[in-house]
Amino acid sequence: MADNKVNPIDNAMGLLRLRVVRGINLAIRDVKSSDPYVVVRLGKQKLKTRIIKKSLNPEWNEDLTLCVTDPNESIKFFVYDHDVFSLDDKMGDAEFDIKPFLEAVKMNLQGVPDGIVVTKVKPDRENCIAEESSIVWKDGKVTQNMFLRLRNVECGEIELQVQWIDLPRS
Structure with a gap:
């Protein structure tokens, strides 16, 4: 009998490669560090x-x-301090709305000059973006570099690079 489980890749729009580059000025959760x-x-x-x-x-x-299946879902980030003998401490969280990025991915950018800024995402109350972030067409791919300000914590940001990967269609 055939099994009726749906493979999430079957209804995937594509893949999002996130490079978690670094943390900046993160909160202290241990003695002098984290x-x-x-x-x-x-x-x-x-x-x-x-x-x-x-x-x-x-x-x-x-x-x-x-694997991106729903364009309305946002990506959530949680930063923790690793502890050996107790629960890990929270060091803030952030969220990234992928809609503006996906809009850029949907544009037909073949033939567009390399390094062109497709659109910019400005910081606002709805997002965690710390400074204006450009979505760029580079080397045949849509990419975005950004700094996310952590919430629910006294300080800290994380730097990310996002890149879209199309899935081959059968």
Whole structure:
């Protein structure tokens, strides 16, 4: 008998490669420092960076890939301080609305000059973007670099690079 489970990749729009570049001025949760890592969530997907020991300005430079099925879902980021003998401490959270990015992906950009700014996303009360962020057409791909200001914490930002990966259609 055939199994009727739906493969999430079947209704995927494409893949989002997130490079979690670094944390900036993160909150202190241990004595004088923290051992931060980032958890990224999109729908039921959950990915995690490695832990960087004793750093308030960690450099992860880690690529995490998410499968995008719903353009209305935002990507959520949670920064934690790793603790050995107790629950990990929260170090803030942030959110990224992928709609403006997906709008740029849908445009037919073949033949457009390399490095052209497709659109800009401005910081506002609805997003966690710390400064204006450009969505750029570069090397045949739509990319965006951004700084997200962490919420529910006294300080801290995370730097991200986002890149779209089309799925081959059968």
